[in-house]
Amino acid sequence: MTPTATARRRRRGIAGAGAVVRRRLLVAVPVLIATSIGMFLLGAASPIDPAKQYAGAAAFTATEENLDQIRANWGVDDPLPVQYVRWVGNLLRGDLGWSTSRHEPVTAVLGARAGWTLLLVSAALALVLVTSLVLGTLAAYRRGGLFDRGLRAAAYAVEAMPVFWLGLAAIAVFALTLGWLPAGGLTGVTATTTTAADVAWHLILPVGVLAISQAPWFVLFVRDSVAESLRDDHVLAARARGLPGRTVLFGHAMRTALLPFLTLIGTHLPELVGGAVLVETVFSLPGLGAVTVQAALGSDFPLLAAITLVTTAVVLTANLLTDLAYAAADPRVRLDG
Amino acid sequence: MAELTLRRSRMPRPAITVATAVLVSAAAAGLLAPVLWPLDQSAVDLAQTRLAPSWAHPAGTDDLGRDVAHRTVYGLRVSLLVGAVAALVATIIGGIVGGIAGTLGGPVDRILMRIVDTVAALPHLLLGIFIVAMLRPGLGAVVLSVGLTHWLSTARIVRSELLSLRTRPFIDAAISGGAGRLRVLTRHLLPHVLPKLALATTLMVPHAVWHETALSFLGLGLPPHLASLGNMINDGQGSLLTGAWWPSLMPGLVIVIVTLALATVVARWRDRLDPRVRAELQL
Numbered sequence: 193m194t195p196t197a198t199a200r201r202r203r204r205g206i207a208g209a210g211a212v213v214r215r216r217l218l219v220a221v222p223v224l225i226a227t228s229i230g231m232f233l234l235g236a237a238s239p240i241d242p243a244k245q246y247a248g249a250a251a252f253t254a255t256e257e258n259l260d261q262i263r264a265n266w267g268v269d270d271p272l273p274v275q276y277v278r279w280v281g282n283l284l285r286g287d288l289g290w291s292t293s294r295h296e297p298v299t300a301v302l303g304a305r306a307g308w309t310l311l312l313v314s315a316a317l318a319l320v321l322v323t324s325l326v327l328g329t330l331a332a333y334r335r336g337g338l339f340d341r342g343l344r345a346a347a348y349a350v351e352a353m354p355v356f357w358l359g360l361a362a363i364a365v366f367a368l369t370l371g372w373l374p375a376g377g378l379t380g381v382t383a384t385t386t387t388a389a390d391v392a393w394h395l396i397l398p399v400g401v402l403a404i405s406q407a408p409w410f411v412l413f414v415r416d417s418v419a420e421s422l423r424d425d426h427v428l429a430a431r432a433r434g435l436p437g438r439t440v441l442f443g444h445a446m447r448t449a450l451l452p453f454l455t456l457i458g459t460h461l462p463e464l465v466g467g468a469v470l471v472e473t474v475f476s477l478p479g480l481g482a483v484t485v486q487a488a489l490g491s492d493f494p495l496l497a498a499i500t501l502v503t504t505a506v507v508l509t510a511n512l513l514t515d516l517a518y519a520a521a522d523p524r525v526r527l528d529g
Numbered sequence: 530m531a532e533l534t535l536r537r538s539r540m541p542r543p544a545i546t547v548a549t550a551v552l553v554s555a556a557a558a559g560l561l562a563p564v565l566w567p568l569d570q571s572a573v574d575l576a577q578t579r580l581a582p583s584w585a586h587p588a589g590t591d592d593l594g595r596d597v598a599h600r601t602v603y604g605l606r607v608s609l610l611v612g613a614v615a616a617l618v619a620t621i622i623g624g625i626v627g628g629i630a631g632t633l634g635g636p637v638d639r640i641l642m643r644i645v646d647t648v649a650a651l652p653h654l655l656l657g658i659f660i661v662a663m664l665r666p667g668l669g670a671v672v673l674s675v676g677l678t679h680w681l682s683t684a685r686i687v688r689s690e691l692l693s694l695r696t697r698p699f700i701d702a703a704i705s706g707g708a709g710r711l712r713v714l715t716r717h718l719l720p721h722v723l724p725k726l727a728l729a730t731t732l733m734v735p736h737a738v739w740h741e742t743a744l745s746f747l748g749l750g751l752p753p754h755l756a757s758l759g760n761m762i763n764d765g766q767g768s769l770l771t772g773a774w775w776p777s778l779m780p781g782l783v784i785v786i787v788t789l790a791l792a793t794v795v796a797r798w799r800d801r802l803d804p805r806v807r808a809e810l811q812l
Binding site: 222234352375489511 | 644651652665769781785788
């Protein structure tokens with residue numbers, strides 16, 4: 193192939209990536225708008241009076257004039273479309289509002305907490321991806337064998353276990369009975385500073401539990417997908433050429449199966465986020481999960497809405513990235529198609 | 530929630546029998562508990578707190594001296610009832626959306642299906658928490674929370690079913706015979722959709738139970754005094770740290786066993802179903 197042809201194709205690939213981004217945005221923006229409208233309407237239909245909520249215990253002694261003053265300041269009696277536009281305008285300018293349950297700006301809460309949740313979710317996701325690829329591929333290699341059957345039985349069993357139950361069971365076994373790992377928190381009780389080693393030590397159980405609870409779906413998918421690609425022509429050809437089994441399995445069969453796997457990670461992310469909320473609660477981690485529950489108990493609309501919208505935006509971005517990765521990994525996919 | 534996909538696995542016969550027996554006895558225990566084994570919800574025996582499982586108390590006692598096995602049966606009852614009602618609400622919402630999309634078609638169908646895709650992209654536990662928070666925790670909020678987050682698969686099933694039925698000759702025959710839109714819908718389309726709707730509702734129940742359990746576990750679900758499986762797991766957390774694992778792990782074990790049994794039976798059914806519905810019935 194001449195160098196110019198390669199260059200031309202690469203240019204087309206980059207232009208195609210732009211088209212994918214555009215098309216995804218065309219979907220993502222309406223999704224975010226629809227979500228925000230839905231949440232706003234639910235918030236507006238809520239029986240909770242924001243003025244009384246803001247005043248807290250003082251609401252019992254506050255005069256009706258004072259409460260009316262708060263309502264007027266906040267414009268909670270304005271027509272709904274006016275309120276919605278004001279809210280979204282503030283969001284777009286980076287003002288996520290005031291958290292009524294934590295009495296601090298929503299951005300401050302997100303800034304302090306989101307990192308830990310992101311760390312938990314990404315560590316668990318990485319662990320799930322690596323283990324499910326290895327275990328699923330090995331199971332597919334000897335379909336119907338002892339390892340395959342054992343792995344599948346385990347996957348079905350784990351899939352029936354709620355993640356918080358799994359977390360409590362892990363605490364009972366590894367923290368309380370065996371005493372190997374800490375039962376919760378991010379640092380030791382006596383610690384005065386946050387060290388990476390201490391945090392990692394405390395994250396072993398939560399990350400492990402979240403990964404295990406999400407793994408079955410991925411393991412079964414990889415297994416079926418590799419099993420199918422083991423029958424593909426190019427895999428048979430590689431075998432016929434006498435390449436060693438390991439090379440064929442991981443170099444040829446698994447690589448083919450990797451592609452559909454990539455896009456499915458994106459669709460499974462909402463699942464992982466829900467799991468993270470529950471795992472953080474079980475292990476008392478200072479991530480977004482605990483704040484979400486606290487905000488829900490206090491009917492804290494600004495904080496809950498911000499968490500839900502930010503998470504949705506992250507999920508949509510991740511979907512876009514997996515699409516791009518898919519196109520980059522598979523030369524057969526034409527982005528501009 | 531986890532999607533239990535027991536795909537085309539050759540399930541041995543005894544597994545199906547055992548699973549069916551588990552499901553039947555769980556449903557029977559849940560429904561008949563007040564008759565067979567009455568429970569005083571407020572009975573507390575502080576002389577018998579946190580006893581380990583034994584013959585007298587097969588699942589031990591909790592930190593108020595209440596029998597865990599006994600309360601678990603009631604928890605199963607409450608969770609199943611709430612799950613069934615919530616699944617019904619989800620089916621009604623999904624049935625209406627899918628019904629409108631499938632009968633009207635065209636731009637209405639496209640817009641409605643776009644909404645379905647939108648909701649599917651949201652983390653549904655967060656959305657469920659949001660709904661409960663805005664309505665204040667309680668029975669009604671839990672039911673609505675499940676209903677508003679779990680109607681998607683039903684809407685898709687109903688829509689695709691209606692779209693394929695619309696092209697069938699007997700519908701053309703009915704229309705050329707002078708049947709109005711309403712008559713075609715109620716007399717010809719609905720009877721075909723209803724059995725699938727019933728199946729979808731049944732399969733929705735464990736999803737609804739999981740959602741309710743997760744909310745109750747977070748303290749955002751049913752009122753705390755009510756013995757639901759999620760509340761019991763939540764209550765038991767304190768005892769767990771003192772070494773008594775049974776108050777929280779035993780009720781959870783019931784969820785695990787019932788879910789597994791249901792997945793086994795569903796795997797059997799799914800192989801006999803039409804592939805379009807099969808794709809949507811992921812437990």
